[in-house]
Amino acid sequence: MARTKRDYSLVGESTRKAIETGLASAEWYHTDVARKTMKELMQRSDGPAIRDTIIWIAAILGSAVGIVRFWGSWWVVPFLFVYGVLYGSSSDSRWHECGHGTAFRTRWMNDVVYHIASFMLMRNPVQWRWSHARHHTDTIIVGRDAEIAVMRPPDLIKAALAFTGILDFRYSLPTLVRQAFGKLSDDEKSYIPEMEQHKAVIAARWHMVVYVATIAVAIALKSWIPLVLIGLPRLYGTWHMVTTGLLQHIGLADDVTDHRLNTRTVYMNPISRFIYWNMNYHVEHHMFPMVPYHALPKLHELIRHDLPVPNPSIWHAYREVWPVLLRQLKYEDYYLKRELPPTAKPYRGELHDLDMTTAAAE
Amino acid sequence: MAEWVEACAVDDVDAEDVIRFDHGGRTFAIYRSPDDEFFATDGFCTHEKAHLADGLVMDDIIECPKHNGRFNYKTGQAKGAPVCVNLKTYPVKVEAGKVMIEI
Numbered sequence A: 001m002a003r004t005k006r007d008y009s010l011v012g013e014s015t016r017k018a019i020e021t022g023l024a025s026a027e028w029y030h031t032d033v034a035r036k037t038m039k040e041l042m043q044r045s046d047g048p049a050i051r052d053t054i055i056w057i058a059a060i061l062g063s064a065v066g067i068v069r070f071w072g073s074w075w076v077v078p079f080l081f082v083y084g085v086l087y088g089s090s091s092d093s094r095w096h097e098c099g100h101g102t103a104f105r106t107r108w109m110n111d112v113v114y115h116i117a118s119f120m121l122m123r124n125p126v127q128w129r130w131s132h133a134r135h136h137t138d139t140i141i142v143g144r145d146a147e148i149a150v151m152r153p154p155d156l157i158k159a160a161l162a163f164t165g166i167l168d169f170r171y172s173l174p175t176l177v178r179q180a181f182g183k184l185s186d187d188e189k190s191y192i193p194e195m196e197q198h199k200a201v202i203a204a205r206w207h208m209v210v211y212v213a214t215i216a217v218a219i220a221l222k223s224w225i226p227l228v229l230i231g232l233p234r235l236y237g238t239w240h241m242v243t244t245g246l247l248q249h250i251g252l253a254d255d256v257t258d259h260r261l262n263t264r265t266v267y268m269n270p271i272s273r274f275i276y277w278n279m280n281y282h283v284e285h286h287m288f289p290m291v292p293y294h295a296l297p298k299l300h301e302l303i304r305h306d307l308p309v310p311n312p313s314i315w316h317a318y319r320e321v322w323p324v325l326l327r328q329l330k331y332e333d334y335y336l337k338r339e340l341p342p343t344a345k346p347y348r349g350e351l352h353d354l355d356m357t358t359a360a361a362e
Numbered sequence B: 001m002a003e004w005v006e007a008c009a010v011d012d013v014d015a016e017d018v019i020r021f022d023h024g025g026r027t028f029a030i031y032r033s034p035d036d037e038f039f040a041t042d043g044f045c046t047h048e049k050a051h052l053a054d055g056l057v058m059d060d061i062i063e064c065p066k067h068n069g070r071f072n073y074k075t076g077q078a079k080g081a082p083v084c085v086n087l088k089t090y091p092v093k094v095e096a097g098k099v100m101i102e103i
Helices: A013-020 A035-042 A047-070 A076-088 A090-100 A107-120 A125-137 A156-162 A166-180 A186-191 A194-221 A225-229 A239-248 A270-276 A282-287 A293-306 A314-330 A353-361
Strands: B004-009 B017-023 B026-032 B038-042 B056-058 B061-063 B070-072 B092-095 B098-102
Touching (some): A047 A076, A047 A225, A047 A293, A076 A090, A076 A239, A090 A107, A090 A270, A156 A239, A166 A194, A239 A314
Antiparallel strands (some): B004 B098, B026 B038, B061 B070, B092 B098
């Protein structure tokens, strides 16, 4: 069989096929949960997110003070480590939860943290709000999902470099510059409604104003510190975001309509869960994006009978996925089909079993 | 021509909640506000085809279960991305313990 060549652009052949076959904007599988229970799980509260945000900001400011105080000595390293992860990694989960509007009950609190976190990540807040909506509509549907982190066949060098933040930095900054000049790509236009596109341009301009001001201050002070505090953490602190984020979907199925097949839940240590705001319960999040991060462990307990057994650790998940990636280098249709417990409803295999059989036979 | 249709009994909807009502090939959402007033809108989100009856009612807001888009269910007003198009609302009255909507 000829090798399948996936077209990951959002306006190409895979897009056309996804729309024609009904994969785009499809009905997805959901585990049955009683309305009363789901209503309880969906309830919003400001308390947990205010507590976590105070801790988050205090730790950011504290480590920033440490960087300034110990700049020029080796004592600065632990402060850079903490600051980098808080700025370059935990901002991703804040961006994510506040983008969904589930972190806080109060809307403006979600919006404020969303914009701060978007800036830290060098993400256009308007563009990424829409790309993430698409990601939830068409999760890992080739030609539709704008947030597929590792495409097939996997580029392992690119994936490895992602941990350094270099590639993302190289993509994000020029993207913001382009958008600030009023230019949106065809892919971006495919998921940002026309009436919202000018907002994306304005947001990019505000981000650029802050970066230019930061550079100006660095030059005026003849110091690297302003850049180490604003902008560069996107490089040296991004590793935790990539470590946890890659596991969300890597090595699993594409072009299916069951999050149990294309999304992964991984048990993690409490520190990573604080940084990641419980997004390790990722199958649960995709099935029920209305449930706030602090209620995901409870949701997990409720529906785990219907989900694949979670990976017990980050390390376990990477060990499981590594041979899958190597196999995908040769057979890009290959994927990891995770076993369901006997208590679960079976997968709807009609969309993907053919590809699996072919890949396994080759 | 508009007609009044019985959508549900008053007790079918909890306070600060929503239920789905299908009629004539169309889907509606019937809301009961925290102060026990009833409202009706189209049943699907204007952003993508998701049943609002699976969403969350908070005060006078309905939040779509798919992308967390928010509408004021009393006025139909879209409250920001990812919803940009207002929701159609319908007149509602309560008669003899029944919720009636004009469609």
